[in-house]
Amino acid sequence: MRFPSYSKTFTQALYVSIFSILTATLLHSQSSPGERLKALGIELPPASKSVANYQPAVRSGNLVFLAGAIAKGPDNQFIKGKLGYDFSVEDGYQTSRLVSIALLAALKAEIGDLDKVERIVRVxxxxxxxxxxxQQSLVINGCSDLLVEVFGEKGRHSRIAIGAQSLPFGAPVEISAIIQVRD
Incomplete structure (x- = not known):
């Protein structure tokens, strides 16, 4: 039987995903999402304000709908670029993790405490x-892996990963999410 050959980029992204799953298993012994974030060395920034006529988060019943978020760099400017041209899969993966941190900041601003998360429903x-x-799915794995690291099994979700010709502000990645919460 012949196995398909995978690119070096795919193999590296696969190893990163496996490492993230193992990290999530170890971190799961921590008692709260906040403690898991701290163990990962992640401090949530203030939630971003909307740049147009929409809300970063809207709650309807026990669901919170998070608007599409994009990543900012250390200079607080939007990260710009295109996967397959300006960015590698690994760069996209890391950018996707940054976007998920922005999503978590918006979620925390909306619900007050990440302990209220029952489940990440959709990304x-x-x-x-x-x-x-x-390799869009390998890029969005950055977000999925971080959510599982922070929320354990509650972080596993349904998902789509779509290629786009362009995104707002030239962003390489934009992610939205639906989260089930409790009062």
Whole structure:
């Protein structure tokens, strides 16, 4: 039997995902999402304000709908670029993790305490990529892996990962999410 050959980029992204799953298992012994974030060395920034006529988070019943978020760099400027041209899969993966941190900040601003999360229901990821780029799912794994690291089994979710010709402000990744919470 012949196995398909995978690119070095795919193999590296696979190892990163496996490492993230193992990290999530170890971190799960921590008692709260806040403690898991701290163990990961992540401090949530203040939630971003909307840049247009929408809300970063809207709660309806026990669901919170998070608007699409994009990543900012250390200079507080939006990260710009295209996967398959400006960014590698690993760069996209790391950018996706940054976006998930922005999503968690918006979620915390809306519900007050991440302990109220019952389940991450859905993640919708858009990857600004060249027409021949086919590894959108590996990029959005950055978000998925972090959510599992922070919430354990509650962080496993349904998901889409879509390639886009362009995204707002030239962002390489935009992600939105639906979260089930309790009062």
């Amino acid at each position: 919708e990821g858009f990857v600004n990529s060249t027409p021949d780029f086919e």
